[in-house]
Amino acid sequence: MKKITIEDVAKRAGVTKGTVSAVINAKKWVKATTRDHILSVMKDLNFRPKGIARNLKNGVQEKSIGIIIKDLNYPFYTAIAAGVKEYANSKGYYVMVTSSEDKHEQEKAFSHLFSVKDIKGTIIAPIVEGTSEIEHLFRLKMINYPFVLLEDVKGIQANVVTIDNLRAIKKAVTYLINTGHKNILHFAGPPSSSHTHERIEGFRHAFSESTLAFHKDMVVSIGSHYEESLEKTKKYFKNKNKKDYPTAIVCFNDQQALAVITALKELKIKVPDEISVVGNDDIYYAQIYPVPLTTIRAPQLEIGRKAAEILIRNIESSTLLPNEKVILDTEFIVRESTKVLN
Amino acid sequence: MKKITIEDVAKRAGVTKGTVSAVINAKKWVKATTRDHILSVMKDLNFRPKGIARNLKNGVQEKSIGIIIKDLNYPFYTAIAAGVKEYANSKGYYVMVTSSEDKHEQEKAFSHLFSVKDIKGTIIAPIVEGTSEIEHLFRLKMINYPFVLLEDVKGIQANVVTIDNLRAIKKAVTYLINTGHKNILHFAGPPSSSHTHERIEGFRHAFSESTLAFHKDMVVSIGSHYEESLEKTKKYFKNKNKKDYPTAIVCFNDQQALAVITALKELKIKVPDEISVVGNDDIYYAQIYPVPLTTIRAPQLEIGRKAAEILIRNIESSTLLPNEKVILDTEFIVRESTKVLN
DNA sequence: GTTTATAATTGAAATGTTTTAATAAAGTTT
DNA sequence: AAACTTTATTAAAACATTTCAATTATAAAC
Numbered sequence: 001m002k003k004i005t006i007e008d009v010a011k012r013a014g015v016t017k018g019t020v021s022a023v024i025n026a027k028k029w030v031k032a033t034t035r036d037h038i039l040s041v042m043k044d045l046n047f048r049p050k051g052i053a054r055n056l057k058n059g060v061q062e063k064s065i066g067i068i069i070k071d072l073n074y075p076f077y078t079a080i081a082a083g084v085k086e087y088a089n090s091k092g093y094y095v096m097v098t099s100s101e102d103k104h105e106q107e108k109a110f111s112h113l114f115s116v117k118d119i120k121g122t123i124i125a126p127i128v129e130g131t132s133e134i135e136h137l138f139r140l141k142m143i144n145y146p147f148v149l150l151e152d153v154k155g156i157q158a159n160v161v162t163i164d165n166l167r168a169i170k171k172a173v174t175y176l177i178n179t180g181h182k183n184i185l186h187f188a189g190p191p192s193s194s195h196t197h198e199r200i201e202g203f204r205h206a207f208s209e210s211t212l213a214f215h216k217d218m219v220v221s222i223g224s225h226y227e228e229s230l231e232k233t234k235k236y237f238k239n240k241n242k243k244d245y246p247t248a249i250v251c252f253n254d255q256q257a258l259a260v261i262t263a264l265k266e267l268k269i270k271v272p273d274e275i276s277v278v279g280n281d282d283i284y285y286a287q288i289y290p291v292p293l294t295t296i297r298a299p300q301l302e303i304g305r306k307a308a309e310i311l312i313r314n315i316e317s318s319t320l321l322p323n324e325k326v327i328l329d330t331e332f333i334v335r336e337s338t339k340v341l342n
Numbered sequence: 343m344k345k346i347t348i349e350d351v352a353k354r355a356g357v358t359k360g361t362v363s364a365v366i367n368a369k370k371w372v373k374a375t376t377r378d379h380i381l382s383v384m385k386d387l388n389f390r391p392k393g394i395a396r397n398l399k400n401g402v403q404e405k406s407i408g409i410i411i412k413d414l415n416y417p418f419y420t421a422i423a424a425g426v427k428e429y430a431n432s433k434g435y436y437v438m439v440t441s442s443e444d445k446h447e448q449e450k451a452f453s454h455l456f457s458v459k460d461i462k463g464t465i466i467a468p469i470v471e472g473t474s475e476i477e478h479l480f481r482l483k484m485i486n487y488p489f490v491l492l493e494d495v496k497g498i499q500a501n502v503v504t505i506d507n508l509r510a511i512k513k514a515v516t517y518l519i520n521t522g523h524k525n526i527l528h529f530a531g532p533p534s535s536s537h538t539h540e541r542i543e544g545f546r547h548a549f550s551e552s553t554l555a556f557h558k559d560m561v562v563s564i565g566s567h568y569e570e571s572l573e574k575t576k577k578y579f580k581n582k583n584k585k586d587y588p589t590a591i592v593c594f595n596d597q598q599a600l601a602v603i604t605a606l607k608e609l610k611i612k613v614p615d616e617i618s619v620v621g622n623d624d625i626y627y628a629q630i631y632p633v634p635l636t637t638i639r640a641p642q643l644e645i646g647r648k649a650a651e652i653l654i655r656n657i658e659s660s661t662l663l664p665n666e667k668v669i670l671d672t673e674f675i676v677r678e679s680t681k682v683l684n
Numbered sequence: 685g686t687t688t689a690t691a692a693t694t695g696a697a698a699t700g701t702t703t704t705a706a707t708a709a710a711g712t713t714t
Numbered sequence: 715a716a717a718c719t720t721t722a723t724t725a726a727a728a729c730a731t732t733t734c735a736a737t738t739a740t741a742a743a744c
Contacts, residue, residue, distance in 0.1 A: 046662045048486045051460040053730035055394045056699050062455050072420045097439040113404050116393040117459050144390045285627040320388045395700035398729045
């Protein structure tokens with residue numbers, strides 16, 4: 001089970017490495033018969049030229065960057081990736097996307113993989129759990145590997161492009177309060193995201209600046225994926241007395257909001273007449289949803305573009321640049337899943 | 343603007359390459375003071391160790407494969423990618439995703455990039471235009487680089503995992519005919535996909551096996567992206583007399599179908615009462631759509647899994663394996679966007 | 685039949701890292 | 715203070731390819 005090298009091919013074909021190399025690189029000068037012969041030897045040995053070794057010599061001309069998102073199937077992330085791609089392509093970079101599936105292990109492995117594969121830099125949507133492990137990020141810093149985070153990570157200084165979750169949720173909740181809502185819930189997201197914590201914080205803040213009181217029961221952990229949120233929402237309302245129903249729910253993200261709306265529909269609770277629902281992110285598929293979702297729009301393309309811009313600036317700098325932190329603002333978009341009560 | 347190498351760092355720090363290497367690889371034995379000194383020199387020079395050169399020596403332990411899809415934002419493709427990831431991860435492979443944006447140029451560049459970056463194999467959703475350029479695929483074959491296609495490409499023998507579009511559309515159209523529809527349209531997709539051609543073919547076939555006659559005006563090219571399809575659908579119906587409206591439309595994919603439904607809604611045409619709409623793919627977001635879409639389900643995860651399985655089998659084989667062709671079947675799912683007329 | 689031009693091929697050097705064996709310095713035990 | 719260990723460091727070899735200048739074979743021209 002030994003590795004086949006260009007030398008094995010050369011030996012077997014009775015020529016030198018140089019000639020084999022010429023065939024691989026489609027140089028015009030090799031005689032047709034020798035070329036065919038070498039080709040057939042390559043097939044016999046199932047020889048696959050090692051990309052790595054070729055690069056060493058000339059250096060890859062293709063420049064590329066990576067992005068590690070959390071979920072390939074959530075449009076919020078793919079939209080960010082699209083923004084990254086747009087900017088990167090305009091600068092002549094290719095983009096490779098991977099997904100950590102919210103697993104620390106994978107985030108770590110990928111950041112390593114990218115650095116080792118000579119991908120010039122990486123944009124990371126980091127997993128932030130209680131005691132967030134971040135040695136892998138420190139390692140990237142040590143080897144001066146350029147990267148940009150899409151969420152703040154405590155304990156590390158790095159380039160960050162993110163949104164102002166606190167203000168965002170406050171805007172939404174304040175709007176609800178001002179339009180007469182008194183019983184408002186927040187359906188929170190997974191603990192692995194800093195967004196979750198910041199949004200809870202924003203929710204709480206909004207109350208402290210109003211005449212209404214905050215109570216911790218108003219924050220309910222209900223999952224961020226569709227099926228899970230659907231089930232948990234139904235369960236939540238089944239145990240509730242109708243008079244205790246909230247008049248509005250602020251969701252962690254749009255996918256969750258879509259699940260909540262569907263769950264309420266199944267329970268014959270009318271949206272927005274009985275309960276208003278606010279999403280978060282403004283993902284593409286929520287925009288084209290027949291009940292247009294009131295939501296908090298995160299500028300997804302812009303996040304991607306900005307992150308790519310910072311990353312590429314760092315990649316191309318011959319000196320180590322100071323870290324940048326960009327906090328993009330969100331837009332509260334009132335559509336038809338919320339109702340004015342006063 | 344010269345490249346900084348480990349040697350430059352060593353020289354500047356007054357040690358040898360070996361010591362610098364030891365620092366980079368966090369070997370325990372380097373004296374703390376020399377380590378700090380070397381680290382600071384690395385920062386000064388903004389030295390980034392070349393991943394490529396490190397790999398050469400030991401060979402990378404991390405195994406990875408790539409997948410080139412056409413659109414990062416279309417759930418059909420990300421679902422396939424998820425299937426690939428699932429299988430690949432179970433076999434210890436990492437997965438990198440890229441999108442060609444339906445551009446030949448990009449598909450070509452990525453297939454090259456992957457092979458050169460020592461990514462062991464690639465799954466490709468190929469762009470198939472009239473005179474499809476496929477030299478890049480021939481090149482992959484020449485260097486025995488393992489790959490699997492997600493659409494048939496004329497003129498090349500390769501591993502292929504795809505679906506039976508012909509049968510799929512026939513099933514749907516036949517159902518419509520059997521339930522009393524007489525005026526049926528097909529909204530076709532982009533010419534860059536073999537699916538488009540096969541689906542048109544299937545549509546035609548269904549008629550040849552029925553008592554109804556096929557006419558080429560029944561196939562309308564309306565785009566596969568949401569906005570485009572929305573506009574073109576509206577335009578199409580504005581120029582039509584109400585009595586000429588079809589009773590059913592078979593769409594190229596679900597995103598298009600969603601656009602068609604929205605367009606019809608805006609035109610005050612009721613779905614499915616006045617016009618039935620059939621999608622294609624059964625993407626996730628169509629499943630959770632409030633008007634559940636009648637559609638043709640492509641086993642997206644299964645496509646991904648199967649493609650990954652074949653790819654990895656080829657990667658791990660020391661001999662060149664014969665090509666495999668897998669055609670997966672689809673499932674026609676009747677939900678609520680179609681109406682039985684008889 | 686010798687020279688010249690051209691086509692085909694060779695062999696060594698170069699690429700930037702990691703590894704290994706060898707060595708020097710410092711510390712510990714007798 | 716000699717002998718041995720441990721710690722820190724060095725120098726050279728190894729990795730699989732491409733490149734480039736040098737060489738040989740082949741064909742054409744004289």
